[in-house]
Amino acid sequence: xxxxxxxxxxxxxxxxxxxxxxxxxxxxxxxxxxxxxxxxxxxxxxxxxxxxxxxxxxxxxxxxxxxxxxxxxxxxxxxxxxxxxxxxxxxxxxxxxxxxxxxxxxxxxxxxxxxxxxxxxxxxxxxxxxxxxxxxxxxxxxxxxxxxxxxxxxxxxxxxxxxxxxxxxxxxxxxxxxxxxxxxxxxxxxxxxxxxxxxxxxxxxxxxxxxxxxxxxxxxxxxxxxxxxxxxxxxxxxxxxxxxxxxxxxxxxxxxxxxxxxxxxxxxxxxxxxxxxxxxxxxxxxx
Numbered sequence: 001x002x003x004x005x006x007x008x009x010x011x012x013x014x015x016x017x018x019x020x021x022x023x024x025x026x027x028x029x030x031x032x033x034x035x036x037x038x039x040x041x042x043x044x045x046x047x048x049x050x051x052x053x054x055x056x057x058x059x060x061x062x063x064x065x066x067x068x069x070x071x072x073x074x075x076x077x078x079x080x081x082x083x084x085x086x087x088x089x090x091x092x093x094x095x096x097x098x099x100x101x102x103x104x105x106x107x108x109x110x111x112x113x114x115x116x117x118x119x120x121x122x123x124x125x126x127x128x129x130x131x132x133x134x135x136x137x138x139x140x141x142x143x144x145x146x147x148x149x150x151x152x153x154x155x156x157x158x159x160x161x162x163x164x165x166x167x168x169x170x171x172x173x174x175x176x177x178x179x180x181x182x183x184x185x186x187x188x189x190x191x192x193x194x195x196x197x198x199x200x201x202x203x204x205x206x207x208x209x210x211x212x213x214x215x216x217x218x219x220x221x222x223x224x225x226x227x228x229x230x231x232x233x234x235x236x237x238x239x240x241x242x243x244x245x246x247x248x249x250x251x252x253x254x255x256x257x258x259x260x261x262x263x264x265x266x267x268x269x270x271x272x273x274x275x276x277x278x279x280x281x282x283x284x285x286x287x
Contacts, residue, residue: 004249005029006218006279008261008272009069012036016050017100017137020057020066030065032107032215032259035097038071041090051100058102065258067105067215068143069240076128077111077121077155084128087111091132091143099139105214107144107178110156110165114174121155126168133171135144144214146178149186157187157228176214179204180262181240181248182221182232190225192244201253218245218261218279234263235275246282 004027007030012021016033023031036043058066071094074087091108098106111128113121145165150157156165166175190196204210219237221229236242248254259279265271 002255003283004014004255004257005065006259006261006276007031007063007250008263008265008269008276009033014016015053016046017053018210019056020054020061021271023063024061026269027276028063030067030260031063032067032098032260032262033103034041035068035094035101035103036071036261037071041073041086043093044207044265045263046097046100048100051102054101065105066103067107067258068094068099068101068103068259070094070106070108072109073112074108075111076108076125076132077112077113078124079116079120088128088131091128092135095136095139095141095143098141101138104140105144105147105158105176106141107146107215109148109154109285110145110161110204111133112153113155116282118155118161121153122161122164122168125155129165130170133169133174142176142214144176144178146217147180147183147187149183150188150228151186151230156278157183159204159207166208166212175212177208177212178215178217179213180219181244182217182219182238183230185221185225186223186227186229186231188226188228191247192241194247197244197247201251210253212259213254214252216248216257217262218259218275219262220285228275232263234271235261235278242269242278242282245279246284249279249282250284 009032188211191200220233223229
């Protein structure tokens, strides 16, 4: 059986290439990065030299795939036209940076309806996705919608909502899904026993399809099933349970999907080292 590629979110502080160096230091097979500061609308342009250095570091470290996460400010579900347009334009900017860095998976939280209601919010998200995808038609960057915990008015916390976004878009071939273990549990998906695990993925496959799954965020959760609270914890220290993680890492249907940590860590990144080792220890040797 093909073994999954494990990794973690890595800082691009200093330069994008530094994220690959940091990932190599903690034992990553794959990494996730922001393409720019995740808490600011504006950023300096990405230089050709930075892109070249990033490509060289990918070759040197052997880390692949690399996926990108959107900035936190983007909200394609916003009923406010100014914020919606700013969000769509920011997504285009980040997708262009992905293109320069050779990254094809761009993970995006769908957004929040901010009181306008689910139906209106979903329509805004689909419209925003299509605007961004149309503006980047010359790229192979895939917007990868991440399941959310459903906190506040956040959209994308059910497979039905995610399927609605995929099916409503004019560019379904350039849309994918990121499954987050902490978010899914908080959203109300029970997958910690063999029976519930099988049932959840059967529902996912029926509504969305495994072919759309491009990334898995491996996060434990500080809050239990159905809490709708997004709080990540170290692997094995929260409510997701090691049994659930073991089923995921040994599921042959998921073996080609990068499994990325977004767990809390200090400057030495020792938590990443420990969490990666723990996930790898859960792999069962092939018969």
